Amino acid sequence: MRTQVLDDQSxxxxxxxxxxxxxxxxxxxxxxxxxxxxxxxxxxxxxPAGGDPAAAASSAVADHCRRxxxxxxxxxxxxxxxxxxxxxxxxxxxxxxxxxxxxARQLDLLVLLDAKRGDIDVSAASYADxxxxxxxxxxxxxxxxxxxxxxxxxxxxxxxxxxxxxxGRRIGGGxxxxxxxxxxxxxxxxxxxxxxxxxxxxxxxxxVADLGDAAGGPISDVGAVxxxxxxxxxxRLRELMPRTPFLLPGVGAQGGRVEDLxxxxxxxxxxxxxxxxxxxxxxxxxxxxxxxxxxxxxxxDLRALAAAL
Amino acid sequence: MRTQVLDDQSxxxxxxxxxxxxxxxxxxxxxxxxxxxxxxxxxxxxxPAGGDPAAAASSAVADHCRRxxxxxxxxxxxxxxxxxxxxxxxxxxxxxxxxxxxxARQLDLLVLLDAKRGDIDVSAASYADxxxxxxxxxxxxxxxxxxxxxxxxxxxxxxxxxxxxxxGRRIGGGxxxxxxxxxxxxxxxxxxxxxxxxxxxxxxxxxVADLGDAAGGPISDVGAVxxxxxxxxxxRLRELMPRTPFLLPGVGAQGGRVEDLxxxxxxxxxxxxxxxxxxxxxxxxxxxxxxxxxxxxxxxDLRALAAAL
Numbered sequence: 001m002r003t004q005v006l007d008d009q010s011x012x013x014x015x016x017x018x019x020x021x022x023x024x025x026x027x028x029x030x031x032x033x034x035x036x037x038x039x040x041x042x043x044x045x046x047x048p049a050g051g052d053p054a055a056a057a058s059s060a061v062a063d064h065c066r067r068x069x070x071x072x073x074x075x076x077x078x079x080x081x082x083x084x085x086x087x088x089x090x091x092x093x094x095x096x097x098x099x100x101x102x103x104a105r106q107l108d109l110l111v112l113l114d115a116k117r118g119d120i121d122v123s124a125a126s127y128a129d130x131x132x133x134x135x136x137x138x139x140x141x142x143x144x145x146x147x148x149x150x151x152x153x154x155x156x157x158x159x160x161x162x163x164x165x166x167x168g169r170r171i172g173g174g175x176x177x178x179x180x181x182x183x184x185x186x187x188x189x190x191x192x193x194x195x196x197x198x199x200x201x202x203x204x205x206x207x208v209a210d211l212g213d214a215a216g217g218p219i220s221d222v223g224a225v226x227x228x229x230x231x232x233x234x235x236r237l238r239e240l241m242p243r244t245p246f247l248l249p250g251v252g253a254q255g256g257r258v259e260d261l262x263x264x265x266x267x268x269x270x271x272x273x274x275x276x277x278x279x280x281x282x283x284x285x286x287x288x289x290x291x292x293x294x295x296x297x298x299x300x301d302l303r304a305l306a307a308a309l
Numbered sequence: 310m311r312t313q314v315l316d317d318q319s320x321x322x323x324x325x326x327x328x329x330x331x332x333x334x335x336x337x338x339x340x341x342x343x344x345x346x347x348x349x350x351x352x353x354x355x356x357p358a359g360g361d362p363a364a365a366a367s368s369a370v371a372d373h374c375r376r377x378x379x380x381x382x383x384x385x386x387x388x389x390x391x392x393x394x395x396x397x398x399x400x401x402x403x404x405x406x407x408x409x410x411x412x413a414r415q416l417d418l419l420v421l422l423d424a425k426r427g428d429i430d431v432s433a434a435s436y437a438d439x440x441x442x443x444x445x446x447x448x449x450x451x452x453x454x455x456x457x458x459x460x461x462x463x464x465x466x467x468x469x470x471x472x473x474x475x476x477g478r479r480i481g482g483g484x485x486x487x488x489x490x491x492x493x494x495x496x497x498x499x500x501x502x503x504x505x506x507x508x509x510x511x512x513x514x515x516x517v518a519d520l521g522d523a524a525g526g527p528i529s530d531v532g533a534v535x536x537x538x539x540x541x542x543x544x545r546l547r548e549l550m551p552r553t554p555f556l557l558p559g560v561g562a563q564g565g566r567v568e569d570l571x572x573x574x575x576x577x578x579x580x581x582x583x584x585x586x587x588x589x590x591x592x593x594x595x596x597x598x599x600x601x602x603x604x605x606x607x608x609x610d611l612r613a614l615a616a617a618l
Contacts, residue, residue, distance in 0.1 A: 120492045124393070126394050127397070155487055158497050
């Protein structure tokens with residue numbers, strides 16, 4: 001505990017916070033939440049129908065997410081919240097997102113907002129305010145989500161990413177920039193060869209490495225989203241980004257295997273997080289009365305696989 | 310009026326809806342709303358302080374946006390709503406966004422949601438539900454924003470864009486994909502040369518052209534965001550995307566000039582929309598008692614410049 005406190009005081013950047021959290025919780029797993037109102041744990045049976053659908057669905061979604069977190073948090077270090085799943089429920093969904101983030105914090109999980117935002121500087125700053133510390137208005141401060149990190153899209157370049165770093169650094173938060181994603185469409189732009197023959201993802205990887213803080217810890221505060229579905233890219237990506245924390249989606253439902261991800265973990269605790277959504281939350285299959293134990297086991301299995309790398 | 314009705318019945322795709330609207334309103338201008346709570350028209354004087362800051366700020370923002378629309382709508386065909394500005398006000402901001410979109414519809418403006426979303430297929434579909442028609446849940450239907458089009462980021466490739474097209478086409482909506490943006494950071498990824506020597510933006514332009522509907526009208530339902538700050542690119546972009554509607558930000562505060570945008574307008578009504586935010590909304594300068602007439606004049610000036618191309 002003493003080391004922990006010293007770490008936090010001397011180096012409060014996101015990279016150091018991430019390293020500390022992974023060591024403390026002995027886990028490199030981020031449970032992913034992308035709730036579908038039609039497939040919630042316990043089917044939302046406790047929520048009466050007949051009221052406002054958005055409010056009822058959002059309440060059921062938040063309840064589901066809290067149950068998933070209660071069941072899986074002991075095996076995890078973070079939660080990855082898919083913003084889209086909440087946004088489609090409108091204002092009530094935005095409220096559910098806040099409630100779930102707060103519940104995750106109470107369980108000592110880092111909160112990763114998977115929003116993949118990217119815009120010109122002034123708008124990127126607004127997105128960053130929403131994800132991190134909020135905004136001052138003439139009517140008083142409006143709180144942000146207080147996420148620990150947010151995913152960011154790189155197509156618009158450096159000045160569309162930097163506002164997230166400026167806002168994040170004020171509260172020890174970070175960003176994970178899309179570099180080589182897990183979906184088939186990664187072939188369309190990211191895998192295309194540039195003049196000089198390296199792919200577009202290598203160019204973005206260099207940008208990400210360059211944007212990381214110079215604090216000197218083993219892990220920087222600017223991360224990379226790197227799909228677990230293309231493990232043959234990992235060694236090169238790690239060379240290009242030696243201090244960058246990797247967020248690794250695509251395990252399970254999308255076909256990636258934790259056993260193939262060793263190069264990502266090289267730099268030590270916090271160097272890589274494996275994130276899994278459907279393969280944890282849906283581990284028990286549909287219609288199971290108490291899906292918690294199966295989800296917990298799935299998360300523990302991933303944790304053990306990652307710990308063995 | 311009769312022609313209009315026939316148009317809508319025979320070809321309800323977004324490209325045809327856009328062409329019809331530009332012809333009907335004799336305008337190719339989209340007023341941009343990215344409200345800053347600290348710089349609202351009338352300073353929000355009518356909203357008492359002391360309550361919940363998020364609710365008060367969101368109410369003031371919505372009021373501001375309605376005033377801007379009331380003043381400028383006669384000169385415009387569309388409104389571009391910057392999602393970030395509303396998201397940073399939390400759930401109340403999401404409600405304000407809906408209110409403003411509804412007000413714009415009542416003024417017969419097309420609603421463009423500037424959200425720059427991009428994610429794997431299942432999450433892209435959720436974002437599309439949020440922007441367009443909403444989602445069915447076990448508690449009933451949850452409405453979407455009912456936008457006419459949404460801006461989309463291309464870094465994750467074709468399968469991250471197609472869900473927006475599927476959801477949009479159900480309600481005559483479309484998408485504008487980021488191709489060559491107006492910010493300096495466009496140089497970092499978009500302007501880099503690929504093997505074969507064409508820039509990344511040309512690759513994305515080909516993808517956008519390919520994704521457009523095959524309905525055969527002069528304007529397709531998949532648009533491109535093309536910054537007005539790089540007019541020397543327009544001729545080539547138009548060659549690569551002959552039927553694509555261009556959304557042209559970057560006029561005014563960012564340095565672009567409408568006079569330089571002629572190649573974008575070549576294919577006829579709906580081929581290009583000029584969008585301006587600060588140069589319309591802030592035309593009167595800060596602290597002006599009634600900024601409406603100056604904003605209206607600024608929008609009318611842009612409309613006339615675009616009409617002369």
